[in-house]
Amino acid sequence: MNTATKYSVSDAATLYKKSRATLYKDIKNGVLSRDHDGFIDFSELLRVYGEPFGSKQVKRIDTSSIQNQNTPEYIDKTVVELKNQIDFLKKQLEKAEDREAKANARIDTLLTLIEMKSPQANMTTFTNQEQPQPNAAQVQPEPSTDDTKHDGLTTVEPKRISIPEHVESGPKKRGLLGRLTKAFFED
Template structure:
């Protein structure tokens, strides 16, 4: 919590001291008494009533923490930055090195993208070749099936009668039928 004097509060809110005293008497502003017994205004109270504070020059601000009082000064928000030539040159070199690094990374990225594109083209080409070979294989299978249907006469027919006659002539039957005949004879 920052406490400022009434004169300082008037400067911070761009009002006269008379107006600040009038607002205190009307109850719009409340005062704070410091550990030293001095009367002042809390900056948060000023912000509540008047809005944003204007800090035009270095302003001493008193901070009260428990029973100790600290005084520090606020500096304007815009402070000039001074850079000597050597620092400036070093910063320019760093910037140039960063730009080169970015360009190199962009080239690597483009190269990798080209490799990916080439691989995609090769993959699609291989897939087209596979599809063409599958079509050709289906045509060959179809043609072979047609040829096989035309050569049905070439399949020999078996005569079951001859095998039965041979079994009867020898009297030796194998398997279940033979065993059954032996069992019942």
């Protein structure tokens, strides 16, 4: 299959007047690469071997797309494009400033809400005390018996439950080997 941009090894060897063994050696050594379908792309052949033999080198320059940059039409067109780009960038800047103002207002609101919270709301207690209800009045801690002043930041020690030091346990459980040993020696 010979396409306009891909060649088989045989076709490429004929086009460049090289032996197929040379092409296969270059492929094996990594100089030349093939596509997944086994064909060699023409751009790859150009990269490795240059222009093929026997093809006429005709250089044509397409001047239709090149425009004289000194004409008034070109300058006017460029000025209009630049003005459009400036307008577009101004709109983007206005949108960005609006987003920034909204974000700053949200940050200010959140900071105000954080400052309004009482210090007790941020504390985590590990006692069995009741948690305050949202609409219930705040319960003041009981005054301590010693002369220290309660500043609201310290926690009150929870009640401690005494555990006896030695608890009698039942007979020690035996594993399978222990039960078999006991049964074997008792018989």
